[in-house]
Amino acid sequence: MLENISMTPIRLKTPVTDDIIKQLRIGQKVLINGFLYTGRDAAHAKLVALIDNGQDLPITLNGQIIYYAGPSPAKPGRIIGSVGPTTSGRMDLYAPKLIALGLKGMVGKGKRSPEVIKAIKQYNSVYFAAVGGAAALISKTVKQCEVVAYPELGPEAIYRLAVEDFPVIVVNDTQGGDLYEEGIKMYAATS
Amino acid sequence: MISALQKAYEEEISLTGKEIIKQIIDNANIAEKEEVPMCQDTGFTVVFVELGQDVHIEGGSFEDAIYEGVRRGYTEGYLRKSIVRHPLDRVNTGDNTPAVVYYKLVPGDKLKIMVAPKGGGSENMSAIKMLKPAEGVEGVKQFVLDTVLAAGPNPCPPIIVGVGIGGTFEKAALLAKESLLRAVGKPNPSPELADLERELLISINKLGIGPQGLGGRITALAVHVEVFPTHIASLPVAVNINCHASRHKEIIL
Numbered sequence: 001m002l003e004n005i006s007m008t009p010i011r012l013k014t015p016v017t018d019d020i021i022k023q024l025r026i027g028q029k030v031l032i033n034g035f036l037y038t039g040r041d042a043a044h045a046k047l048v049a050l051i052d053n054g055q056d057l058p059i060t061l062n063g064q065i066i067y068y069a070g071p072s073p074a075k076p077g078r079i080i081g082s083v084g085p086t087t088s089g090r091m092d093l094y095a096p097k098l099i100a101l102g103l104k105g106m107v108g109k110g111k112r113s114p115e116v117i118k119a120i121k122q123y124n125s126v127y128f129a130a131v132g133g134a135a136a137l138i139s140k141t142v143k144q145c146e147v148v149a150y151p152e153l154g155p156e157a158i159y160r161l162a163v164e165d166f167p168v169i170v171v172n173d174t175q176g177g178d179l180y181e182e183g184i185k186m187y188a189a190t191s
Numbered sequence: 192m193i194s195a196l197q198k199a200y201e202e203e204i205s206l207t208g209k210e211i212i213k214q215i216i217d218n219a220n221i222a223e224k225e226e227v228p229m230c231q232d233t234g235f236t237v238v239f240v241e242l243g244q245d246v247h248i249e250g251g252s253f254e255d256a257i258y259e260g261v262r263r264g265y266t267e268g269y270l271r272k273s274i275v276r277h278p279l280d281r282v283n284t285g286d287n288t289p290a291v292v293y294y295k296l297v298p299g300d301k302l303k304i305m306v307a308p309k310g311g312g313s314e315n316m317s318a319i320k321m322l323k324p325a326e327g328v329e330g331v332k333q334f335v336l337d338t339v340l341a342a343g344p345n346p347c348p349p350i351i352v353g354v355g356i357g358g359t360f361e362k363a364a365l366l367a368k369e370s371l372l373r374a375v376g377k378p379n380p381s382p383e384l385a386d387l388e389r390e391l392l393i394s395i396n397k398l399g400i401g402p403q404g405l406g407g408r409i410t411a412l413a414v415h416v417e418v419f420p421t422h423i424a425s426l427p428v429a430v431n432i433n434c435h436a437s438r439h440k441e442i443i444l
């Protein structure tokens with residue numbers, strides 16, 4: 001099935017609905033438009049502590065996409081510094097709780113745990129990979145940037161990014177597909 | 192680096208992989224033109240100092256001067272501050288200090304400083320193992336392949352694989368790191384080790400991990416191997432992975 005994946009990207013606009021998420025398949029190229037919320041370990045720990053205490057969150061997760069990233073500082077006159085994905089596995093312990101609250105997508109790099117993959121399937125979410133290290137290129141798709149929670153965390157604060165055609169690839173879909181597994185299988189050479 | 196990536200672009204058979212390599216090349220060009228970091232993780236500053244034994248340093252602490260350089264570089268250069276003061280309480284130092292500094296005393300009256308900031312994603316996927324001497328070169332190869340496979344997408348492939356063989360536990364790790372200072376793909380001067388590097392590169396690229404781990408034939412751009420004499424009872428092997436955002440600079444005073 002990977003062979004038949006089109007190289008033409010699909011445009012996605014946030015907030016996203018279940019119907020749209022359910023159509024996505026591993027290997028598809030997607031251009032995200034609308035908003036992305038950044039979050040790394042520290043912000044996730046705070047969000048999950050609020051959830052565990054039954055308190056309100058500083059951001060609405062329903063229909064939104066979280067981007068695992070911590071930007072470098074913006075040079076004067078720029079919207080944002082370089083902003084590429086960080087390793088998603090560090091957020092695996094927290095992610096299922098956010099997915100259960102309606103988080104529709106995550107952008108990062110690297111493999112997810114079986115628990116996250118299960119939650120993606122169960123609650124109709126999706127995991128995208130952005131190109132790790134392509135941080136200068138990615139920063140060009142960010143049109144606005146604003147801290148919406150935890151400014152004390154510096155690069156680990158939650159920023160809301162307004163993005164235009166932010167390029168990602170579907171890695172884990174609602175069908176339980178995993179591009180990291182399938183891609184390796186397809187290209188491993190036996191001899 | 193760019194020429195290694197260009198070659199990788201030609202050779203990659205996965206269309207997605209090709210597109211990713213193209214994004215990485217475009218990214219490097221944007222970063223250079225606009226003077227912004229190619230990756231937001233501007234790393235832990237690792238500094239290799241070669242101090243000529245005839246050099247006399249005056250006017251204060253040399254190490255403080257290095258830290259001050261890091262402080263200014265990361266602040267004035269708008270680079271991300273990624274260092275915490277204690278591995279367990281994890282409070283950011285705010286200026287990316289301290290640095291990890293290695294000193295080597297060499298003959299002569301020159302001072303050479305090599306700076307190699309190291310990203311966390313690729314450093315985290317590095318590994319070391321004390322093999323049994325009987326495991327020999329096959330054991331070494333297997334450990335390198337296992338480490339790269341376990342790393343998968345995390346170190347942002349295409350990667351450069353630094354391998355240190357021999358010495359003691361920490362010496363092997365240092366050899367692996369030092370091997371990454373070489374220009375990408377420049378073979379080890381020893382023909383046998385150059386052969387081993389070539390063979391490892393071919394085996395790694397057969398794993399199928401590919402650019403960003405999404406499947407493909409270009410997982411590594413190069414393998415660099417360094418060796419050192421070791422104990423009759425030991426065969427240490429260290430694998431230090433570097434990402435395509437491999438950044439080095441050196442100056443000789």
Ligand code: SF4
Pocket residue numbers: 084085086132133134230231232233309310311312313314345346347434435436
């Ligand atoms: S592994 Fe390298 S390219 Fe990837 S995020 Fe870290 S520093 Fe950047």
